[in-house]
Amino acid sequence: MSATVSDLCKACGFCCDGTLFDALRLTDADVGPAARARLPLFVDDGEQQLRLPCPAHVGACTIYEDRPSTCRAYQCLLVNRLEQGDLDLESALVRVGRLRALVDAIRPHLGEPGESFWVRAAALESRPFQWQIENEDLMLQIATLREMLARFIDARSRRGQMAR
Numbered sequence: 001m002s003a004t005v006s007d008l009c010k011a012c013g014f015c016c017d018g019t020l021f022d023a024l025r026l027t028d029a030d031v032g033p034a035a036r037a038r039l040p041l042f043v044d045d046g047e048q049q050l051r052l053p054c055p056a057h058v059g060a061c062t063i064y065e066d067r068p069s070t071c072r073a074y075q076c077l078l079v080n081r082l083e084q085g086d087l088d089l090e091s092a093l094v095r096v097g098r099l100r101a102l103v104d105a106i107r108p109h110l111g112e113p114g115e116s117f118w119v120r121a122a123a124l125e126s127r128p129f130q131w132q133i134e135n136e137d138l139m140l141q142i143a144t145l146r147e148m149l150a151r152f153i154d155a156r157s158r159r160g161q162m163a164r
């Protein structure tokens with residue numbers, strides 16, 4: 001990973017902290033090391049997965065040298081653009097900062113942690129129409145975050161609740 005990408009990822013963390021996905025798939029070879037690192041593993045549809053937010057993400061990855069191969073292989077759209085020279089670090093950090101501000105504005109409305117960010121956001125979006133009208137700024141923030149994450153970070157996130 002280049003120093004520039006590393007700087008971006010340290011400021012972001014969306015692929016680790018549950019903002020983008022609820023889980024990530026593990027290879028068979030990753031399961032042992034992940035279990036020894038006490039990461040929260042589960043099986044879904046026959047696939048070994050790591051539940052996100054990942055507890056190893058404390059500002060940055062605290063098990064970086066031993067992180068699963070899925071983590072090593074992952075590249076979001078922002079990183080791709082950065083590496084291709086279509087985007088500079090400053091612009092990428094601005095995008096991340098704006099997305100982070102949206103996450104921080106929405107999170108206090110989600111209630112007690114338990115379910116993932118997007119399960120709780122979807123619950124708000126399922127509330128009665130009148131409630132949604134009264135909270136239209138929040139509805140707009142959730143819709144904007146979902147769209148911007150999909151547009152700038154990973155299009156798969158638009159569907160929510162999926163594993164990378």
Ligand code: SF4
Nearest residue numbers: 009012013014015076
């Ligand atoms: S979402 Fe992209 S920029 Fe953010 S930490 Fe993951 S790979 Fe890095």
Ligand code: SF4
Nearest residue numbers: 016054056057061071
């Ligand atoms: S192991 Fe490291 S890179 Fe992988 S999800 Fe957890 S914090 Fe992120």
